Amino acid sequence: MAELNLIGAVNLALRRAMSEDERVIVFGEDVGTSGGVFRATEGLLEAFGPDRVLDTPLAETLIGGLAVGVAAQGFRPVAEIQFMGFVYPALDQMVNHASRLRNRTRGRLSCPMVLRAPFGGGVHAPEHHSESTEAIFAHLPGLRVVIPSTPADAYGLLLSAIRDPDPVVFLEPKRLYRMSTEQVEDDGAGVPLDRCTIRRAGGDLTLVSWGASMVEALAAAEMLAEEGATVEVIDVCTLKPLDRATILESVSRTGRLVIVHEAALTAGFGSEIAASVAEAGLFDLRAPVRRVTGWDTVVPLPRLESHYLPDLTRVLTACREVLTYD
Amino acid sequence: MTDGAGDATFCLPDLGEGLSEAEIVQWHVAPGDRVVADQPLVTVETDKAVVDIPSPRSGVVDACLGEPGDVIEVGQPLLQFAVEAKRPDAGAVVGALPSAASATPSRVAVPAAVSAAESGVRASPRARQRARELSVSLEAVAGTGPEGVIQVSDVESAAAGAGGGERLGGVRRAMARRMTDAHARVVRATVTGEADVSRWSGTGSPMPRLLRALGAAVAAVPRLNAWFDDRAEMLALQSRVNVGIAMETADGLFVPVLEDVAGRTLESLTSELTHLQDAVARRSIRPDQLKGQTISLSNFGAVAGLHAEMVVVPPQVAIVGSGRVFERVVLADGKPTAAQILPLSISFDHRVVTGVEASTFLMALTTDLENDQ
């Protein structure tokens, strides 16, 4: 058992997967010799050699296409995109090919790949390095979108993602990379995909989030407990396919739903959750569904970034408003 | 681009080598195809060879003049070009785009439909659901939520009456529903009477004697101990007299069943009655002990009251009520004397029980009570 932060857990999971399955290979920009710009792949080249860990030229479309081709041939590639802001040239390969290869060949070829990328803001990064466009991937049939918010989940969810026979987009909230540590057992146990996790039980309000916003969500729940309201905090973990049942069950008890995400409001993934509850849980709602999100603006540069990200104050305000409805 | 000028009809050209005819083997173009000069139009077979005939010009094929197997002579028409040198423009490179004649202009404002739905009552979905469950009309509810929205608590208050109140649950709610249902179905009539019970020895509840008398009265008029299935219009006389006995508790009205009263001794009836009363008081009464009543008995006189119109609960057709025993001066042999009077009421379902049947039942009941000591 080791005390690890999220990036350390990612590294441990990669190591574990590569030791267990020789089909698992890692490639991307600066992942080999340098161990990755965030050190996610540190030590892997030394441990597994240049046939398992490859430094690619600077070419994101290529990274996506390489993953598709090598996966179709039976490997289990874990391809790194250095920042989510640079994923878009690979989007063609994900949308038009990875997500469809099994379907369009009626199962003859398939694409067991993982595309990992650091995402999200709050780290005083330059332009394009604070993206949170997970909704784009969540929209695509045939993909999975997985976002861990704790080191243990990063380890377990990444292992499950690598073992999954279908393509997974694995987004790592970089604000959480080194924020905190916890004990992570290197037991090779995967955390099941396609499931939300209830991080904190409560009966008065359902607070749903994922990624770095889980910090604000849990902090808000803590403060509201002192005000006499018990908040159930749900970490979505797998955005696609969405475990609606867990969220609906919670809302059936609390009758109040607040969703928090960094991504911009319009067509952000919170819309899907809100629509699902309106469809299947309408009569449980005591109050309007609230979304606390980034504004519908470009992510500001660091000087103004704090006014964009959904902070604790905004989350508390939304929760308190919703709690005024009985 | 050429304009396709040239002869419209293409005849089989001279094939050389003295050949005068050829057999069509395979067309390479079809009507509608656009072709260019030198493009093979058709493969033909001569005595000497199998050759492709190239197009003499550009154009659109109108008709292929012959089928595979046909023999065409040199100089005979082989293919017809369309006068129009161009194909119609499909305006696409993939797929088939549907097109239609002009539709109504898209930017004309459509007048809003008049909505027949109820006016803007603002209530949360949970409150609306609760209102449905409690049969509360939202129009009559005052909303105390944000911006005046109707909340669950507002609905529940309205259901209980203004200024709070008791929300019915359990036994009381069951009674409310049962009585509502009975009232809706039964056509109730009541006949009243009195029994002179001056000859009764001892004090104590008249209940055991009433139970025994009920058995006797049913023997006289079995029709009052029956179940009426009003949907099937079937009246089923019941062979056993299972009396439902009304018992009041802090939680509400219970009606346990004392089974098979006919022919039982007073001691037996008293003992069983006591058991039932204990079980109800301790709430240990079982659900099966609360079912199967064939006729009911209410001794409301234990508290107060003389006569009453009581609720007949389907599928039963009768209920007997006994009021409070009182003393009255009566004439015996012309001289005034004191008598103990037990008031009696019988409410019955007049859909299946007649007044004469009810009165006869009353008389039998009265007789049994008055004869007892």
Next chain:
Amino acid sequence: MSAAAGFDISHTAYLGPDGKLLRPLPDALAASETLEAFYRRMVLTRTFDAKAIALQRTGRLGTYASSLGQEAVSVGIAHAMTPDDVLLPSFREHGLQIQRGVKPEEILLFWGGDERGSAFSDQPDDFPVCVTVGGHAPQAAGVALAFKLRSEPRAAVCVFGDGASSKGDVYEAMNVAGVWQLPVLFIVTNNQWAISTPRNKQTAAETLAQKAVGAGIRGEQVDGNDVVAVAEVVGAALARARAGEPSLVECLTYRLGDHTTVDDASRYRDDAEVSGWWQKDPIARLRLYLAENSGWDKVKQEALLGECASQIEAAAESYLATPPAPPEAIFDHLYAELPEPIAAQRAALLEGNSDG
């Protein structure tokens, strides 16, 4: 000032448009049986193509991209590839796919709008047609990477058109192939037109083969209407590729048909140009050579036409007799196992249909 680098692009041709040899045939391809086999396969390809167009014209096939005029490229590449190699085709290599074991009726199923057309019952590893132009090039590099990592003597073959050669995807793939020494061969079928964009508006590069130079790999050109040249050059390039030396081969040919059956090339092309290329037909020139040197006669020609017609006719009938898959097939093969929320949608579809 000195030259930092330079390059040569070779051009290979054996058989001229008139059916006469420009130079002696390579020994490995000189036998009549070999040449007759090439001829048969090209005629079969064209027969298939004509049938597909006829089916589209009569409303029994969807939009279809004709390979008319490009038969020698398909047949030449097919000859050079082994069953262990993997093909990543564009959408105009029907003859090549057929030679690789894809049934003609499967190709018709694909263009007829049925996913089962890419299930390839007899061809396990080849990729389905790539409609996103050039998108398969990085995938070919990935396939080649798999071969290299497993030390297998196999090559990936990526075939694309002149339009695709302008795509970044293609350059990125060639570039990584060169620096990682991947066993992949890139073949650009330069049929001179990318829908309505002629070759000289696609790039200022004098040849498409020289796009390889920027990626650090070898590029060469071949007469794409000369099946012998294609077979020989591609064969040699494949042998090098399997040894870790990727390259680009440009096959010069012409798209004698429209871009697709919905397109009308006469709107943007000069008839005279098209006529000129009919005179360079790959099939006609080989027939002329065979008639002259191999005793190819009327009897053989008739027999061949008959065989091709009946083979393609049988395939068409098989395709037309294949009913659509049931509606719930929409949900098949979406994931290895259909996740529960989507299974609910499948149930909704089935319910809707059962209501009629």
